[in-house]
Amino acid sequence: MRPKNPCEIMYGLLKGKKGIIFGAVDERSLAWHIALACAEEGASFVLTNTEAACKIGNITQLANEKGWVVLPCDATNVSEINNLYLRAMEILGGTIDFVLHSVAQSVNLRRHREYENLSYEYFLKTIDISALSLHKILQTALKLDALSEGASVVTLSYIASERFVEGYGDMGDAKAMLESIVRQMGAIYGRVKKVRINAISQSFVHTSASAQWDKGGQFKKYTDALSPLGNASVDDCANLCIALFSDLMKGVTMQTIYNDGGLKNSLLTQNLMELLIDIV
Ligand SMILES: NC(=O)c1ccc[n+]([C@@H]2O[C@H](COP(=O)([O-])OP(=O)(O)OC[C@H]3O[C@@H](n4cnc5c(N)ncnc54)[C@H](O)[C@@H]3O)[C@@H](O)[C@H]2O)c1
Secondary structure, eight states: OOOOOOOOSSTTTTTTEEEEEOOOOOOOSSSHHHEEEEEETEEEEEEOOOOOHHHHHHHHHHHHHHHEEEEEEOOOOOOHHHHHHHHHHHHHHHHHEEEEOOOOHHOOOOOOGGGGGGHHHHHHHHHHHIIIHHHHHHHHHHHHTOEEEEEEEEEEEEEEEEEEEOTTHHHHHHHHHHHHHHHHHHHHHHHHHHEEEEEEEEOOOOOOOHHHHHTTSHHHHHHHHHTTOOOHHHHHHHHHHHHHHHHHGGGGGGGEEEEEEEEESOOOHHHHHHHHHHHH
16 A cells, blocks of 8 residues: 555655546556556646546546546547647646556457457557557657656556466567557657656556456466565556656656566566465
């Protein structure tokens, strides 16, 4: 849990900063937890998601309770992204200091299409939604000059970008491309306006989408046992995001940062051995 103080503002790390948060659909979304932390740290922001997600999820109701604005936008549609920036800058009163890209979807996975039997139409959609959308968000912002000097952009990735994870399918390819866009755009934005662009490679956590994929919870148990610190929680993810959005990490860009309890560098742990002994 994030520590609390009586006035709810923790350190004021984002005081006066203005942001756009993509990808909260309900209270389980990583983006929702990050939004709560941004508010606690003194930021003002707008939330955004597709029109369909705003209707299907309860994000509009949740945001209303907090007095936050939700602006519908399909992150694959450049003209909608353009309008989103213009509206957000009008509502927030200036250019944008931070952007969270927490957007992903694979129709192949939804329809249980194995990697060796992909629909290529769906595959292109996966890449468009889960990777290219970051490029579109950054390219549009550059044309509008919508990001402030020294702004910070964070996207959420997963270890399947570089290692095989059974069942993750074409999302692994999308995450690899996503991390590449972080490096390429990070270099360009760095020299233009000292904007930082980073990816957080997050531990597996149960959200509406991911829990369906790990129905029995075995995968979460396995990664927890394999990670020396255990799975990094949604609050750990929110805290890292706050640090990256803040002025504390002005020298960090073009990185994939592993918020994974050590999983990336771990092959066998005592906890995993004990788990395996229980199973065998
Ligand atoms: N849950 C995990 O274990 C985990 C681990 C590592 C990384 N991630 C990544 O974190 C991010 C958020 O995932 P989550 O687990 O919070 O699930 P989530 O389903 O709550 O978030 C995904 C969001 O993407 C949105 N989205 C889909 N298509 C869109 C489009 N065209 N335009 C705009 N938004 C669109 C969805 O509406 C949803 O809000 C994803 O990139 C996911 O891959 C999740």
